[in-house]
Amino acid sequence: MNYNRNLCYCGQMTEQKVVVTLGIWTYRKQVTVSVFGNCLGFDIIEGALDQLYELYPDGITLEDPKTGKELEVDETSEEKTDWLHPLFIGAEIIDIQPEKKHLHGTARFATKQDLLNRGLLNDGLVFGQGKNAQNTRGTNEMNNLEKELKNYFYDKGYGNESEKEAADMTAFLKSLINKKLEAIENAAENIMDDLFTFRNSLFSENDN
Structure with missing residues (x-):
C-alpha cells in the first residue's frame, strides 16, 4: 500500500480502512472499519477504535482460533468507560483513498478532538x-x-x-x-x- 499523505493535503478528506485486532488470553477478533477524515496515522487508529464502540455498544464475541471456543466480553466485564481499550492489541491501516463525497456520513472526522477543534462538537x-x-x-x-x-x-x-x-x-x-x-x-x-x-x-x- 502507498500511504500517500498528500491525499490529506489542504483539508482534503480521505477514507482509510483499518484492521483492528482485539484480544484477551488466546481469544482474538479482527474488525475492519472505514474512517473518514483528513487525519493520518495514530489519529486514524483512534477513530477506528471509537467506531468499535458504535458497532459493539453492549458487548463483543472473541474466538480462540485453535479451539473455536468463544468468549463474550461486555461493557460490564471491564471498565464501564472505554471498556474496549484493554482488549486492543493491534491495528493496521490497510488502505487510503480520496473520499468520494465530502461532509457525508456519521464519521466524517477521525477523532473527537478533531470535532472539537473544528467547532462541530460542543459539550457532547x-x-x-x-x-x-x-x-x-x-x-x-x-x-x-x-x-x-x-x-x-x-x-x-x-x-x-x-x-x-x-x-x-x-x-x-x-x-x-x-x-x-x-x-x-x-x-x-x-x-x-x-x-x-x-x-x-x-x-x-x-x-x-
Missing part, C-alpha cells in the same frame, strides 16, 4: 450531521422536552390526551430540526466542493 452535542446525526445528549434533551410538554398540556386541561399531544409536538420539532440541519449540511457541502474546485484550478494554472 454534534452539530451539522443532519438526518445522520446520532448523539445521546440530543436524544435525552428531546425526551426531557417531551416530558415538559406533557406537563404543560396537562396543566392546560388536556388530561389523558396530554401525552399524545406532547409526543406529536416533539415529533414535529424533531422533523423541523432535522430538515434545517440537512439544509445546512447541503450548503456546507456545496461550499467545500467550490473551494476544492477553486483550489484545483489554482494548481492547474501553476502547472501551466
Whole structure:
C-alpha cells in the first residue's frame, strides 16, 4: 500500500480502512472499519477504535482460533468507560483513498478532538450531521422536552390526551430540526466542493 499523505493535503478528506485486532488470553477478533477524515496515522487508529464502540455498544464475541471456543466480553466485564481499550492489541491501516463525497456520513472526522477543534462538537452535542446525526445528549434533551410538554398540556386541561399531544409536538420539532440541519449540511457541502474546485484550478494554472 502507498500511504500517500498528500491525499490529506489542504483539508482534503480521505477514507482509510483499518484492521483492528482485539484480544484477551488466546481469544482474538479482527474488525475492519472505514474512517473518514483528513487525519493520518495514530489519529486514524483512534477513530477506528471509537467506531468499535458504535458497532459493539453492549458487548463483543472473541474466538480462540485453535479451539473455536468463544468468549463474550461486555461493557460490564471491564471498565464501564472505554471498556474496549484493554482488549486492543493491534491495528493496521490497510488502505487510503480520496473520499468520494465530502461532509457525508456519521464519521466524517477521525477523532473527537478533531470535532472539537473544528467547532462541530460542543459539550457532547454534534452539530451539522443532519438526518445522520446520532448523539445521546440530543436524544435525552428531546425526551426531557417531551416530558415538559406533557406537563404543560396537562396543566392546560388536556388530561389523558396530554401525552399524545406532547409526543406529536416533539415529533414535529424533531422533523423541523432535522430538515434545517440537512439544509445546512447541503450548503456546507456545496461550499467545500467550490473551494476544492477553486483550489484545483489554482494548481492547474501553476502547472501551466
